[in-house]
Amino acid sequence: xxKLSSISPIDSTSLELLEAAGFYEIxxxxxxxxxxxxxxxxxxxxxxxxxxxxxxxxxxxxxxGIARGxxxxxxxxxxxxxxxxxxxxxxxxxxPNELQMLGNAPCAIPLHPQLLISQKVAVAEIPAATLFAExxxxxxxxxxxxxxxxxxxxxxxxxxxPIELPVSAVLSDLSAPRTGxxxxxxxxxxxxxxxxxxxxxxxxxxxxxxxxxxxxxLKETNEGRDINSNFYIRGVLHNRPWVISVGAFLSLVIAVxxxxxxVSTVFLLLSQExxxxxxxxxxxxxxxxxxxxxxxxxxxxMGMRCNCRICGQKLFxxxxxxxxxxxxHVFGLGYIIPTAVFLLIFRWFRCIYCGTPVRLKx
Numbered sequence: 001x002x003k004l005s006s007i008s009p010i011d012s013t014s015l016e017l018l019e020a021a022g023f024y025e026i027x028x029x030x031x032x033x034x035x036x037x038x039x040x041x042x043x044x045x046x047x048x049x050x051x052x053x054x055x056x057x058x059x060x061x062x063x064x065g066i067a068r069g070x071x072x073x074x075x076x077x078x079x080x081x082x083x084x085x086x087x088x089x090x091x092x093x094x095x096p097n098e099l100q101m102l103g104n105a106p107c108a109i110p111l112h113p114q115l116l117i118s119q120k121v122a123v124a125e126i127p128a129a130t131l132f133a134e135x136x137x138x139x140x141x142x143x144x145x146x147x148x149x150x151x152x153x154x155x156x157x158x159x160x161x162p163i164e165l166p167v168s169a170v171l172s173d174l175s176a177p178r179t180g181x182x183x184x185x186x187x188x189x190x191x192x193x194x195x196x197x198x199x200x201x202x203x204x205x206x207x208x209x210x211x212x213x214x215x216x217x218l219k220e221t222n223e224g225r226d227i228n229s230n231f232y233i234r235g236v237l238h239n240r241p242w243v244i245s246v247g248a249f250l251s252l253v254i255a256v257x258x259x260x261x262x263v264s265t266v267f268l269l270l271s272q273e274x275x276x277x278x279x280x281x282x283x284x285x286x287x288x289x290x291x292x293x294x295x296x297x298x299x300x301x302m303g304m305r306c307n308c309r310i311c312g313q314k315l316f317x318x319x320x321x322x323x324x325x326x327x328x329h330v331f332g333l334g335y336i337i338p339t340a341v342f343l344l345i346f347r348w349f350r351c352i353y354c355g356t357p358v359r360l361k362x
Contacts, residue, residue: 003024003025003026004018004019004023004024004025004026004029006026006070007026007029007063007066007067007070009059009062009063009066010063013050013051014051014055014059016050016051016115017041017044017045017048017050017051017054017055018041020044020048020050020115021040021041021043021044023037026067026070026071027067027071029063029064029067030064030067030068030070030071032064033064034057034060034061034064035057037060037064038054038055038057038060041054041055041060042054048115048119049119050119213237213362214236214237215236217233217234217237217359217361217362218362221233221361221362230342230346231346233346233347233348233359233361234348234357234359235348235349235350235356235357235358235359236309236310236356236357236358236359237309237358237359237360237362238309238358238359238360239309240305241360241361243302243305243306244306244315244343244360245343245344245360246302247302247303247305247306247315247316247340248306248316248339248340248341248343248344249340249344250295250298250299250302250303250316251299251303251316251336251337251340252337252340252341252344253295253299254295254296254299255336255337257288257291257292257295258292260288261288261289261292262289264285264286264288264289265289267281267285268281268285268286268289299316300317302316303315303316303317304317308351308353308354308356308358309356309358310351310354310356310358311351311353311354311356313351313352313353313354315336315339315351315352316336316339316340318336321353323335323352323353324350324351324352324353324354324355325355326350326355327339327350327351327352327353327355328342328349328350328352335352336352339352343360347359347360347361348360348361
């Protein structure tokens with residue numbers, strides 16, 4: 001809904017006073033009565049001292065008229081409050097006597113924290129009050145007004161509905177003194193060491209031998225080997241170790257065969273074009289470029305089958321992506337050749353992509 005600032009006769013001081021009284025929108029102002037709103041503003045001004053004096057009744061009546069014209073609100077559309085004697089039902093309406101009792105009750109105005117800061121009002125200076133908006137269901141109000149017609153006392157039963165405030169603040173009670181640390185309840189680690197029994201816990205063993213073999217090698221495999229040495233076989237057992245070995249071997253062969261085939265082809269061409277300068281080039285070096293396609297086919301076939309046991313990536317096929325910091329790497333040679341050499345020598349390796357150790361021996 002539109003804000004009250006769109007009503008031009010309302011100045012900034014009156015707008016601040018209206019917001020302090022709980023009126024933020026034109027719809028709420030249009031539903032108010034002139035006398036009731038004037039009384040609310042006078043009460044808010046007496047507490048907050050916003051401005052020199054509260055707005056006059058004529059100004060309030062002008063504001064309400066403009067607001068009703070903007071929202072199309074008619075005064076005859078306000079529901080008439082009728083007294084209800086059906087005290088067995090779940091809801092009650094307000095009679096004129098009950099309205100008089102609520103009018104004589106103390107009024108608590110919700111305040112915005114920024115308003116307290118601007119007016120330099122301390123929290124301790126604000127008296128505590130019961131906030132009716134926090135009540136749920138039937139709420140029994142005991143006032144000092146005239147007794148209800150036909151009743152024996154000045155007690156009214158009202159159903160309170162919650163309202164939403166723009167800001168809710170929770171204040172801590174700092175008046176209670178803080179208790180110090182009780183040093184008598186503290187115990188040193190030396191005193192506690194004798195009271196707790198030292199127990200050694202062995203790792204759980206899987207009853208299935210095949211699962212245990214996948215996780216760790218046999219005891220006799222690493223017998224007599226230094227645990228910090230590369231010859232100490234570690235990692236997860238690969239399910240196709242011979243495929244990985246053949247793939248590593250073919251990767252090394254193709255890595256050596258490609259540059260040799262290129263050089264051999266160049267020398268053969270030179271010996272054909274310039275036989276007087278290159279008579280020493282043997283004819284048998286033609287075998288290197290001739291066997292390159294055949295070896296390349298086997299390399300591609302085995303490279304497609306050499307996967308990591310953990311992440312499933314192709315180990316010996318080049319791939320432009322981020323590699324693991326734990327992978328075998330030599331500057332200038334990359335990752336595939338060092339991994340293949342390490343695998344063939346030590347019978348285990350670290351995956352180029354996930355860095356997990358994988359072994360080829362049980």
